[in-house]
Amino acid sequence: MASSATLEVLERLIAFNSVSRNSNLDVIDWARGLLEGSGASTRTSMNAESTKANLFASWGEGNGGLVLSGHTDVVPVDGQDWRSDPFRADIRDGRLYGRGACDMKGFVAVAMARAMAMGSSGRDRPLHVALSYDEEVGCLGIPVLIADLQTSGMRPAACLVGEPTSMEVVSAHKGGRLYRCRVRGLAAHSSLAPQAVNAIEFGARVIGFIQDIANRFRLEGPFDHEFDVAHSTISTNLASGGNGSNIVPAGFEFMFEHRFLPGTDSEAPIREITARVERELLPRMRAVDPEAGISFEPIGRIPALCVPEQAAILAHGRAIAGGGPVRKVAYGTEASFFQEGGIDTIVCGPGSIEQAHRANEYVELDQLAQCENFIDRLIAAYA
Numbered sequence: 001m002a003s004s005a006t007l008e009v010l011e012r013l014i015a016f017n018s019v020s021r022n023s024n025l026d027v028i029d030w031a032r033g034l035l036e037g038s039g040a041s042t043r044t045s046m047n048a049e050s051t052k053a054n055l056f057a058s059w060g061e062g063n064g065g066l067v068l069s070g071h072t073d074v075v076p077v078d079g080q081d082w083r084s085d086p087f088r089a090d091i092r093d094g095r096l097y098g099r100g101a102c103d104m105k106g107f108v109a110v111a112m113a114r115a116m117a118m119g120s121s122g123r124d125r126p127l128h129v130a131l132s133y134d135e136e137v138g139c140l141g142i143p144v145l146i147a148d149l150q151t152s153g154m155r156p157a158a159c160l161v162g163e164p165t166s167m168e169v170v171s172a173h174k175g176g177r178l179y180r181c182r183v184r185g186l187a188a189h190s191s192l193a194p195q196a197v198n199a200i201e202f203g204a205r206v207i208g209f210i211q212d213i214a215n216r217f218r219l220e221g222p223f224d225h226e227f228d229v230a231h232s233t234i235s236t237n238l239a240s241g242g243n244g245s246n247i248v249p250a251g252f253e254f255m256f257e258h259r260f261l262p263g264t265d266s267e268a269p270i271r272e273i274t275a276r277v278e279r280e281l282l283p284r285m286r287a288v289d290p291e292a293g294i295s296f297e298p299i300g301r302i303p304a305l306c307v308p309e310q311a312a313i314l315a316h317g318r319a320i321a322g323g324g325p326v327r328k329v330a331y332g333t334e335a336s337f338f339q340e341g342g343i344d345t346i347v348c349g350p351g352s353i354e355q356a357h358r359a360n361e362y363v364e365l366d367q368l369a370q371c372e373n374f375i376d377r378l379i380a381a382y383a
Contacts (some may be wrong), residue, residue, distance in 0.1 A: 002368035003113065007096070009034075010368075011089040011110035016097035020073040020137045028053045031112065031131055038116035040129070045148035047141070052133035054145040058143050058154075059119030060126035066382035067128040067159040068111035068375065069334060071135030071142075073282040074100040082357035092273075095362040102351030107162025107361040110350065110371045118379050125382055130154060135334055138178070138300040142334040146341040154340070158313035160378060161335040162349030164363075165327065165354055167370045169317040170347035172328040175226070175304030175336065177258045177266055180297045181206055181301075183241075187250035195290045197247035197285050200241045205250040205281055206294060207236045209273050212258050220317065224261050226328045232260040234269055259330060262306035270296060302332035303340045311344040316381045318375050321348070329353075348374065 002010075011148045016027040028205040032042050032055055047053075077086045077099055086099040096106070099281045111129050119127045133141035149156075163170075183206070185199030236258060241252030260266045277294050277329040285292035307314050318326060331353065338345040350367035 002081040002110075002365050003372060005117065006109050006368055006372060007089075007091075009113050010096065010101070010105060013105040013109055014089045014100055015087055016088050018072050018074055018100070019076050020134055021049045021076070023134045024072045025051070025053055026065065028055050028131065031055055031308055032057070032259045035129065037111065037114065039120045040115075043148065043152065045144045045257040047133065047144065052141060054133055054141050054148070055131040056145060056149065057115070057129045058126050059128075060123045062126060063155040064157045064222040065126035065128060066379060067130050067156045067338070068115060068206060069130040069132070069159055069161045069338065070104050070108040070111060071114050071132045071334065072108070073134055073136050074103070074105070075136050075357045077359070082359050084360075086361075091365070095367060096368075097360055097362045101219075101362055101363040102164045103353075103356035104163055104349060104351075104359050105370075106164075106351055106368055107349040107371060109173070110375055111162060114372060114375045114379065118376065123383050125157070127382070129144050130159075133335060137255075139302055139332070139334055139337065142337045146337055150341065157343070158311075158382065159335070159338045159343045159345040160313070160317075160339070160375070161333050161336075161345060161347045162371070163333045163347050164349050164351035164353050165269070165329075165347055166352050167321070167348060167350060167367060167374065168324065169314070169321050170199065170329050171264055171305075171307040171314055171326045173305045173332055173336065173347070174259045174261060174330050175266055176300065176332045177260070177270070177298065178255065178300030179258075180253060180255050180298070180299050184291070184295075185248070185250045185252070185295045185329070186292060188248045190246045190248055193248050197288050199249045199252035200295065202239065202281055202285060203239075203254060206273065206277060207256075208256065209276050210234055210269075213269050213272065221263065222264060224328070227261070227330055229330050232258070232264055234258040259332075260304060260336060262304035265306070303336040305333065305336035305339055305345070305347070307339070307344060307346055313344045313346050316378055317346045317348060320377045
């Protein structure tokens with residue numbers, strides 16, 4: 001059973017409607033006050049509009065030490081059928097229900113409660129809690145937080161990111177690239193189609209190029225069978241265009257996503273697609289209209305995570321978890337940004353990823369208790 005301190009923090013966290021489209025300043029202000037009240041020093045880093053903030057709280061000074069990191073934002077509840085108020089913690093049948101209970105306010109509550117309890121007790125190295133904004137919409141806040149740490153000169157030794165893994169240690173995940181493709185054609189009445197440049201049809205050819213790459217990944221790899229999907233993937237997931245059934249469309253846009261294995265060339269697909277567009281499509285389009293074109297805009301990036309086998313944080317995580325298997329997962333996390341910033345990082349947190357983003361999201365109370373034990377032992381290892 002989770003401690004009363006953790007449950008008290010978690011109930012308060014869930015009460016904040018920190019859906020990514022909203023500001024998170026209220027939850028950050030509350031967390032800052034709570035952590036400073038337990039002796040932590042804090043620093044914040046903001047988005048460009050000053051509507052969102054990261055919080056970095058520290059007990060102790062100097063380099064080294066451990067970071068416990070989680071995001072404050074949650075996904076929307078719109079259109080979901082909840083049995084209880086999603087922004088009120090509801091405990092029943094050994095579970096705590098509420099938006100973010102699993103992803104990932106459960107971990108954040110444990111991290112805050114245990115850091116407040118252990119942060120000021122006989123430390124040779126610092127202990128940190130990091131809270132970020134806008135993870136759910138592309139990991140927008142964490143690069144700002146890490147850049148602020150680098151500017152400050154802080155160099156933590158290790159980090160635990162508590163995404164829901166059912167308290168199994170994750171040492172690797174795929175990276176991701178998200179792109180928007182815009183096709184500019186030439187409109188005409190559909191009876192005069194040969195005089196037009198059909199943006200949807202040329203866009204569909206680009207989507208075909210994407211499918212060719214996806215099929216090659218599936219058939220030829222490279223493969224890493226420790227992942228649930230053993231190869232890189234690329235897919236078109238959102239599209240819009242056209243404004244009438246009898247009008248050749250002048251505009252079309254779509255978004256596609258590339259999820260890649262650690263160690264592979266993350267930019268190879270976009271280079272291939274761009275080259276084929278320039279070679280096969282643009283000459284045909286511009287023969288009709290010199291202003292026609294196809295452009296690609298990168299709009300999201302998550303590095304791949306692959307923790308070195310010799311990393312101390314991985315050895316500690318394995319030992320605390322009982323020496324069980326270390327997992328690799330297809331979804332991305334903020335852990336890879338810490339790794340990219342020179343901080344060895346593992347992923348391990350309470351709750352199952354299968355519960356994330358769903359109606360009636362919950363975390364098992366026993367999982368919160370396991371997380372408390374895991375964090376206590378990890379904090380002690382870095383004391």
